[in-house]
Amino acid sequence: MADHRSTTRVLDILELIARNQDEKMSLANISKRLQAPKSSLYPILQTMVARGYLNYDENSYVYSIGSLCYEIGSRYLDNGALSQHIDQVLEHITSQCQETSHFAELNGNEVFYLNKKDSPQSIRMFSSPGKRLMAYSTALGKSLLSDKSDEELAELYPNGLYAVTEHTITSMDVLKKQLEEVRRTGFSYEVEESNHYIRCIAVPIRVNGRVRYAISVAVPVFRYTQEKEEQIRNLLQEAKESLEQKCVLPR
């Protein structure tokens, strides 16, 4: 593993500030949190502010993420014809079933949320673009993992599966059986395994034959009925076919 100290520092600063937006991020605090001397971080922060990657409020002594991070980050999705259509697809799904829809990819062993469309009757579920969750605990993740061999799964989770909620799958064998079901039926399910009171249904999206993305709909348990499940499966199936048709390009 490479470790170029200066580079590591720049990236550590970005992550620290981005992931702790509630905390007052002063130079002194960043220094404490990263266990690095103020005098070392000082010129780095100066440069990052001058370049627009960070903002600095002189009154409150707070560093925050700057617009250049947004500009750079936006380019992550520009590849692939898919991202041009995904907004409309999510919107259609959510407008039809009135529940929150998500679009995600696999990142290591985690689900990486790329986009979402909030339900109008939204029970503000804790999810947003850029968020990560252990794949095996979500419907999206099960769709994204459905492609993997037993060996690949073992490599992704060398220490086994830990429980996120009391309903999370913790047995690799159970997971494998569920993934087999996903391959057979085309749908993955989640019953309060990552969020209390939330159930999810998802489908894998294939690009050039390999699973690359997944779409899901999240439903609060008290609104979950057989009719709704049926409706959502149809919407997801429709979305899957539409997207897979539009995009045969590799990333």
Next chain:
Amino acid sequence: MADHRSTTRVLDILELIARNQDEKMSLANISKRLQAPKSSLYPILQTMVARGYLNYDENSYVYSIGSLCYEIGSRYLDNGALSQHIDQVLEHITSQCQETSHFAELNGNEVFYLNKKDSPQSIRMFSSPGKRLMAYSTALGKSLLSDKSDEELAELYPNGLYAVTEHTITSMDVLKKQLEEVRRTGFSYEVEESNHYIRCIAVPIRVNGRVRYAISVAVPVFRYTQEKEEQIRNLLQEAKESLEQKCVLPR
């Protein structure tokens, strides 16, 4: 101006790769483009890939923007209650008038695009989140500049206004008169000044009394009518009032 070399390098790399997605970005090419030795960039790139800020395709020798950039960048908008509502507002506008709507802020002397909702009958206009345009050449920019004093304007454009298209305003006096109109009427307009065949209407959004954001609708000239202009003004006015009510928080 601070210049911490290592930090500068990291940021240069991100910008180079993000802004030249069509070009094959190999180590050798990055070295050439940044005029920095391969051996210096090598450990930096290694670290950035290891941390997920860049992806590297060993077959094509291409570095690209990684998911962590997306994660970090996504946090730029989390501040402020506004961003939670802006999606719905743009969607409402576009669904009513069937034209593309934009949300932006001022960044130096440039318009910085934060969000958009594409028209269903979209004449794919070249615009996307993270893009920048000279403020004086766009309706969004004129709304965002409407707050500025003559002195501030002079500071923002010390070298005057250059023409983006043949319709771009290049006289500071004309710009000032138009900004006066924006203050009086509440709307700003653009007639093919930044994009050929595109006209725009925009409104400023105030947070705590100061102009902070703007919303616009872009219309191809051949679909532009007085009735449509009237409709769009009403939609924008409605959106403005809705957003300003919901958000009195400073950034």
Next chain:
DNA sequence: TTCTCCTGTTCGTAATTACGAACAACATTA
């Protein structure tokens, strides 16, 4: 094959950065 052109990788020394301590400026607390 052989040559060329592309890629990434390694190494020893010169130049740059990192460190800790000391300082200054301001706000809050005693």
Next chain:
DNA sequence: TAATGTTGTTCGTAATTACGAACAGGAGAA
């Protein structure tokens, strides 16, 4: 008022990084 706790800033030396050259491996052309 004085004491304490913030904050950012500066400096000289030790440790790290940057540099250019040389090398290695693969692709394609002569």
